[in-house]
Amino acid sequence: MDNSKYIDVNGISTHYHESGQGEAVLLIHGSGPGVTAWANWRLIIPELSENFHVFAPDIVGFGYTERHENVEFGVETWTNHLIHFIEEVVQSRVHIIGNSLGGALALQIANKRPDLVGKMVLMGAAALPFQMTYGLDKVWGYEPSIENMKKLLEIFAYSQEFATDELAELRYQASIQPGLQEAFSKMFAEPRQEKLNQLALPEEEIKKIENDVLMVHGRDDLVIPYKETSLRLLDLLPNSELHLFSKCGHWTQIEKKDEFAQLCKNFFLRKTPINV
Numbered sequence: 198m199d200n201s202k203y204i205d206v207n208g209i210s211t212h213y214h215e216s217g218q219g220e221a222v223l224l225i226h227g228s229g230p231g232v233t234a235w236a237n238w239r240l241i242i243p244e245l246s247e248n249f250h251v252f253a254p255d256i257v258g259f260g261y262t263e264r265h266e267n268v269e270f271g272v273e274t275w276t277n278h279l280i281h282f283i284e285e286v287v288q289s290r291v292h293i294i295g296n297s298l299g300g301a302l303a304l305q306i307a308n309k310r311p312d313l314v315g316k317m318v319l320m321g322a323a324a325l326p327f328q329m330t331y332g333l334d335k336v337w338g339y340e341p342s343i344e345n346m347k348k349l350l351e352i353f354a355y356s357q358e359f360a361t362d363e364l365a366e367l368r369y370q371a372s373i374q375p376g377l378q379e380a381f382s383k384m385f386a387e388p389r390q391e392k393l394n395q396l397a398l399p400e401e402e403i404k405k406i407e408n409d410v411l412m413v414h415g416r417d418d419l420v421i422p423y424k425e426t427s428l429r430l431l432d433l434l435p436n437s438e439l440h441l442f443s444k445c446g447h448w449t450q451i452e453k454k455d456e457f458a459q460l461c462k463n464f465f466l467r468k469t470p471i472n473v
Contacts, residue, residue: 217246225299415445
């Protein structure tokens with residue numbers, strides 16, 4: 198794994214990747230089983246590192262970050278952990294790229310600590326309430342097996358060429374770490390619709406976020422529907438824009454790797470840089 202590190206963040210041994218130089222960019226991964234910062238961002242980190250100082254942590258309850266038995270997983274825990282990570286590790290304002298759950302958390306951070314956040318890219322963000330999709334229900338209801346992981350990859354990606362045996366094995370092995378499935382099952386237990394609704398900021402709070410925001414979404418996303426989320430965020434966020442990819446599912450950063458990386462670079466580099 199590229200530039201893999203551990204650091205204590207507010208009493209939690211936190212695993213993260215760090216690469217590059219320049220303005221800081223924080224990558225926040227999604228909530229799929231076996232997800233890690235590396236699994237989500239391994240193709241994007243080298244691209245962004247050419248221009249930026251990139252940080253990609255495993256959020257609490259996922260990947261190789263420590264899972265305390267007494268920690269209650271949820272929006273507040275995840276948001277506070279990431280805020281402490283920015284303060285203690287990054288030590289400057291950051292641009293944020295948030296994938297799915299990570300997109301919802303990006304907005305939570307911007308709402309709670311606007312002083313820490315520059316621009317944001319929200320990719321397939323689960324940041325508004327919507328009717329639980331078949332795809333998301335399968336993702337959150339995952340039971341560990343190679344076969345089940347392969348089926349999830351087929352839901353995530355529009356083109357099945359991305360649902361590789363290699364990625365299925367990587368995600369499966371990550372999903373069976375000691376204690377991880379127990380934590381995952383607890384995070385997204387029924388009623389899952391309620392868990393989904395808890396990710397969202399109230400619309401009145403979203404309207405107050407003045408950061409420049411780029412939404413990126415796959416038109417054929419079976420997990421997070423773009424019309425109820427990214428398209429609605431375009432109406433709510435005062436300084437926002439939307440890029441929609443056809444023939445693309447939930448994994449824009451994998452399925453449209455080069456285009457996605459270029460969009461993010463252009464978005465972060467234009468206009469006035471954030472104060473470092």
